[in-house]
Amino acid sequence: MTRLLLVGPPGAGKGTQAAILAETYGIPAISTGDMFRSNVVNGTPLGLQVKAIMEAGEYVPDALTNEIVAERLGEADARAGFLLDGYPRTLDQVNELDRILLAQNAALDVVVLLEADIDEVVGRLLKRATEQGRLDDTEEVIRHRMAVYAEQTSPLIGVYDKRNLVVRVTALGAVDEVTARIVDALAQRGISAS
Numbered sequence: 161m162t163r164l165l166l167v168g169p170p171g172a173g174k175g176t177q178a179a180i181l182a183e184t185y186g187i188p189a190i191s192t193g194d195m196f197r198s199n200v201v202n203g204t205p206l207g208l209q210v211k212a213i214m215e216a217g218e219y220v221p222d223a224l225t226n227e228i229v230a231e232r233l234g235e236a237d238a239r240a241g242f243l244l245d246g247y248p249r250t251l252d253q254v255n256e257l258d259r260i261l262l263a264q265n266a267a268l269d270v271v272v273l274l275e276a277d278i279d280e281v282v283g284r285l286l287k288r289a290t291e292q293g294r295l296d297d298t299e300e301v302i303r304h305r306m307a308v309y310a311e312q313t314s315p316l317i318g319v320y321d322k323r324n325l326v327v328r329v330t331a332l333g334a335v336d337e338v339t340a341r342i343v344d345a346l347a348q349r350g351i352s353a354s
């Protein structure tokens with residue numbers, strides 16, 4: 161029963177690490193960005209609502225985001241633990257997650273903060289832009305996503321720090337080096353791989 165959050169600026173490698181950690185700890189990786197992107201690709205009503213917002217690098221409104229997460233966390237696999245990648249990103253989302261977990265009589269174990277400097281992550285995202293063609297990976301939108309992160313999401317770290325949940329890991333270096341740092345940090349908190 162491990163419940164983890166993965167927090168960090170765009171380009172810190174959350175998605176990559178989330179997939180590996182989910183495997184390592186035997187828990188589902190739940191990415192709001194992936195859920196929104198698949199709705200956009202499939203042209204669902206939700207996808208139509210969020211497409212332009214995502215392309216502009218803005219956050220999807222809390223009401224929509226909270227709804228899809230509440231639904232997902234109610235599914236059987238997530239009842240036994242999860243790794244949330246990219247949620248919560250606002251204080252309103254923190255409150256919603258608290259509410260969901262309280263109702264399940266559950267609690268977060270650790271918030272993993274992937275730390276990276278802005279120039280490094282912008283470089284990574286521009287590289288990904290040429291490889292994957294994500295529509296929110298243009299330089300202008302990337303800079304905007306960084307600003308939105310700094311303004312709306314970085315204050316969450318203070319909230320979770322007060323609860324003594326935050327583990328800081330540097331996101332620089334090779335993928336497996338970053339994974340090893342996270343696994344070490346979690347082991348120090350008594351969380352071991354399944």
Ligand code: ADP
Nearest residue numbers: 170171192193194214218219220225246247249
């Ligand atoms: P990144 O971490 O690189 O920004 P994500 O895939 O996590 O990439 O998110 C892509 C986009 O999806 C965000 O820019 C935003 O528009 C939307 N999104 C994802 N998660 C959230 C969230 N928790 N709240 C609001 N919008 C979100």
